[in-house]
Amino acid sequence: MTSTRTASLADSLNGALHRLMDDDSSVVLIGQDIGALGGVFRVTRGLQERFGRNRVRDAVLAESSIVGQAIGMAMSGLKPICEIQFEGFVYPAMNQIVTQAARIPARWNDDMALHLVIRIPVGGGIRAVEHHSESNEALFAHSPGLRVAYPSHPDDAADMLAYAVDLGTPVVFFEPKRLYWNRRLQPREVAPADSPDGARVVRRGGSNPDITVAGYGAMLDDVLRAAQALDGSIDVEVVDLRWIAPMDTDTVAESVARTGRLLVVHEAVEFCGVGAELVAAVTERAWDALRAPPRRLAPQRRTYPPAHFEKDYLFDVTDIVSAIEETCR
Numbered sequence: 482m483t484s485t486r487t488a489s490l491a492d493s494l495n496g497a498l499h500r501l502m503d504d505d506s507s508v509v510l511i512g513q514d515i516g517a518l519g520g521v522f523r524v525t526r527g528l529q530e531r532f533g534r535n536r537v538r539d540a541v542l543a544e545s546s547i548v549g550q551a552i553g554m555a556m557s558g559l560k561p562i563c564e565i566q567f568e569g570f571v572y573p574a575m576n577q578i579v580t581q582a583a584r585i586p587a588r589w590n591d592d593m594a595l596h597l598v599i600r601i602p603v604g605g606g607i608r609a610v611e612h613h614s615e616s617n618e619a620l621f622a623h624s625p626g627l628r629v630a631y632p633s634h635p636d637d638a639a640d641m642l643a644y645a646v647d648l649g650t651p652v653v654f655f656e657p658k659r660l661y662w663n664r665r666l667q668p669r670e671v672a673p674a675d676s677p678d679g680a681r682v683v684r685r686g687g688s689n690p691d692i693t694v695a696g697y698g699a700m701l702d703d704v705l706r707a708a709q710a711l712d713g714s715i716d717v718e719v720v721d722l723r724w725i726a727p728m729d730t731d732t733v734a735e736s737v738a739r740t741g742r743l744l745v746v747h748e749a750v751e752f753c754g755v756g757a758e759l760v761a762a763v764t765e766r767a768w769d770a771l772r773a774p775p776r777r778l779a780p781q782r783r784t785y786p787p788a789h790f791e792k793d794y795l796f797d798v799t800d801i802v803s804a805i806e807e808t809c810r
Contacts, residue, residue, distance in 0.1 A: 490632075498524070513564070515538075549574075551563040616750075631698050692808055710798065750780050
């Protein structure tokens with residue numbers, strides 16, 4: 482088990498960016514206010530001072546321009562990492578991401594590597610205004626040609642970012658805002674995933690676990706807290722998806738084969754979401770192992786509310802405990 486006290490996500494990513502830029506002069510950063518300010522969440526603090534304005538570039542307030550420039554850099558042999566300030570601001574760049582970046586490698590018969598990472602702060606729980614608390618990962622997961630990363634732990638996030646930079650295919654890299662400065666997380670198993678983009682069992686059940694709970698991002702810490710709260714009454718095995726696309730359904734199905742039950746938890750809307758895809762995949766592949774219908778715990782299809790009402794929209798540990806208990810009845 483890891484300690485509950487850890488480096489924050491912002492610290493971990495900042496350190497990873499320093500190492501990547503130190504080791505590879507082709508890695509460049511571009512985004513609004515990422516230079517002297519260090520970004521809205523200070524993830525890029527100190528990087529422009531160290532590596533200069535040519536490699537850490539402040540961009541104009543235009544997401545389409547940020548991603549468009551990054552695509553051009555990648556086609557020229559660089560490895561750009563661009564930052565979108567908030568997930569709700571990414572929509573003006575959807576054309577560049579979905580119809581350009583995602584398709585360029587295939588247009589060259591996969592003979593051209595496109596090293597491109599698009600970093601996006603994501604999720605709610607920080608009492609932010611509209612367009613600052615969305616979870617739109619399913620939009621990108623649905624687009625062929627894109628990989629979608631969504632870490633849940635600072636240490637893992639650094640390794641995932643380093644892997645994404647060298648993939649040679651566009652990666653949308655979601656960073657949960659609630660974890661940026663959270664230094665106290667629940668203990669978890671430290672065994673590595675079967676592959677760099679695979680899921681990871683972060684809480685293994687006993688000899689006869691009762692339920693598999695799968696999740697990702699900031700919600701995973703709440704899942705682990707719920708599992709701990711139920712310790713002694715319900716044996717919970719927890720799977721961190723880590724990557725939304727490609728999605729490692731094998732690890733989840735193997736866990737369900739041990740437990741016979743599945744609950745998927747995420748803060749993106751339930752309809753046409755990641756949970757729906759995972760439930761469908763497990764139902765198709767592990768039907769004979771299921772002892773109860775798979776369940777999803779996610780918000781209904783509605784716009785993220787104003788800050789004062791976000792607690793009525795998001796799920797907490799108590800809600801997850803109740804969902805686990807209901808699934809195990």
